[in-house]
Structure formats: structure tokens, C-alpha cells
Amino acid sequence: MAGFLPNEQLTVEDLLYGSMLPSGAEASIGLAEYITGSEEEFVKLMNNKAQQLGMINTHFMNTTGLHHPEHYTTVQDIALLLQYALTNSEFRQIYTAERYSIKQTNRHPEGMTFTNRMFQHMTSGELSAGEILGGKTGYTEEAGLCLASLATVNGQEYILVTVGAKGDPRTEQYNITDAFSVYRQLSSGNI
Missing domain, CATH: 3.40.710.10 (DD-peptidase/beta-lactamase superfamily)
Structure with missing residues (x-):
């Protein structure tokens, strides 16, 4: 609400x-x-x-x-x-x-x-070679923690959609930590 x-x-x-x-x-x-x-x-x-x-x-x-x-x-x-x-x-x-x-x-x-719920759970949107620009969180018991996010990494824009992260709105926001993990891998060239 x-x-x-x-x-x-x-x-x-x-x-x-x-x-x-x-x-x-x-x-x-x-x-x-x-x-x-x-x-x-x-x-x-x-x-x-x-x-x-x-x-x-x-x-x-x-x-x-x-x-x-x-x-x-x-x-x-x-x-x-x-x-x-x-x-x-x-x-x-x-x-x-x-x-x-x-x-x-x-x-x-x-x-x-x-x-923005995503930004509430982040100390910073900065990545070593970019930034998380925006995102929309979601949660239901059936879908888990979800996130549709937008970031720039090495000068390119990326969309990342994750679903089914463990936890709920009262726990650590694994949907957001998952996104940081993927975007960091992108910035280091591991993906």
C-alpha cells in the first residue's frame, strides 16, 4: 500500500x-x-x-x-x-x-x-564500472522476492529480471543482492 x-x-x-x-x-x-x-x-x-x-x-x-x-x-x-x-x-x-x-x-x-523500495535497501547503486539506475521490486509467497532492474555497466544499459529469491519483505533482500552479483560479474567480464 x-x-x-x-x-x-x-x-x-x-x-x-x-x-x-x-x-x-x-x-x-x-x-x-x-x-x-x-x-x-x-x-x-x-x-x-x-x-x-x-x-x-x-x-x-x-x-x-x-x-x-x-x-x-x-x-x-x-x-x-x-x-x-x-x-x-x-x-x-x-x-x-x-x-x-x-x-x-x-x-x-x-x-x-x-x-523506491529497491533504493531503500541499497546503500548505493554504484558498481565498479556502472550504476543501478532503477528497479521495481515485487514479492508474493509463491514468487518469492523479485526484481526487474536497469543498470549501466561499462557504458551499456542492461535489464535484469530475477524471481524466486529467498526471503520476504522483512528479511535481507536477496533479490537486490542477486542483481548486484550479476551486474558485478558483467562489469568484470565474467558473463
């Missing part, structure tokens, strides 16, 4: 940051309802876009990523989606943001600040 409250008046930009940085399910559902009137209708658009992008092993059932037996994807398909999404400059700005503050709203007179 991002922390939005019922009947809160927000901008679409607030909802986008609330969905991406703290993984706010209520923000994702709110965006879907604003765009199409319901989460179910928005999921139809998601599945259509997945097919257009060639994500042949993906089927969405919700906007939140929460477990459902008919909601599935692969690391390859998520990498395709991320590669496509990063061509949109607004998405890229949100995806690589470490933090975002919303102004006061009718339900939060002091405003709110979100921090």
Missing part, C-alpha cells in the same frame, strides 16, 4: 509514483479505474498489450501482481515489457526515481513522500 485513503483527490502522476515506488496496490487499482472504469477492463488492455509485445507466456488477472492461479508471466516476458516501457520518457523518469513527494491532498494535508 502507498498509503492513499478512500476518496482522496490525487493526480495521475501521484498514482503512477504511488504504484511504482512503494508498490501501492490501491494506486494501481485507482489508475485502472480512472482509465477504464474498472480493474477488470484495464486487465483486458494489459493482456492485449502483452500479446502485441510478444509476451506469449503471460496472462494477467489483476493490476497489482498479487497471486492468482491464472496470473502468470516469465522473466523473459517481463524483460520485454520493461524494455518497451523504458522507451517512454515519463515511465523512465518514474522507474528511476529514488523518491517522490506529493503535495497536500484533501486526505493528507501534509502531503506524502514515497521512496
Whole structure:
């Protein structure tokens, strides 16, 4: 949850940051309802876009990523989606943001600040020959700790999608340490 409250008046930009940085399910559902009137209708658009992008092993059932037996994807398909999404400059700005503050709203007179969950668990995004630029974490009991990340290594951009890391949101974030390990191997030329 991002922390939005019922009947809160927000901008679409607030909802986008609330969905991406703290993984706010209520923000994702709110965006879907604003765009199409319901989460179910928005999921139809998601599945259509997945097919257009060639994500042949993906089927969405919700906007939140929460477990459902008919909601599935692969690391390859998520990498395709991320590669496509990063061509949109607004998405890229949100995806690589470490933090975002919303102004006061009718339900939060002091405003709110979100921090990207990935960056919260890192002391630095720096690598010996690059930097982790952005990422989206995820977790369900069934999928484990997951991460879709973007980094520059030796002047090249790389997308890395990892799933099934041990732990949970209260333990060490092995999804992030796994990404650092792979990116370090890339920078040393071991991959």
C-alpha cells in the first residue's frame, strides 16, 4: 500500500509514483479505474498489450501482481515489457526515481513522500564500472522476492529480471543482492 485513503483527490502522476515506488496496490487499482472504469477492463488492455509485445507466456488477472492461479508471466516476458516501457520518457523518469513527494491532498494535508523500495535497501547503486539506475521490486509467497532492474555497466544499459529469491519483505533482500552479483560479474567480464 502507498498509503492513499478512500476518496482522496490525487493526480495521475501521484498514482503512477504511488504504484511504482512503494508498490501501492490501491494506486494501481485507482489508475485502472480512472482509465477504464474498472480493474477488470484495464486487465483486458494489459493482456492485449502483452500479446502485441510478444509476451506469449503471460496472462494477467489483476493490476497489482498479487497471486492468482491464472496470473502468470516469465522473466523473459517481463524483460520485454520493461524494455518497451523504458522507451517512454515519463515511465523512465518514474522507474528511476529514488523518491517522490506529493503535495497536500484533501486526505493528507501534509502531503506524502514515497521512496523506491529497491533504493531503500541499497546503500548505493554504484558498481565498479556502472550504476543501478532503477528497479521495481515485487514479492508474493509463491514468487518469492523479485526484481526487474536497469543498470549501466561499462557504458551499456542492461535489464535484469530475477524471481524466486529467498526471503520476504522483512528479511535481507536477496533479490537486490542477486542483481548486484550479476551486474558485478558483467562489469568484470565474467558473463
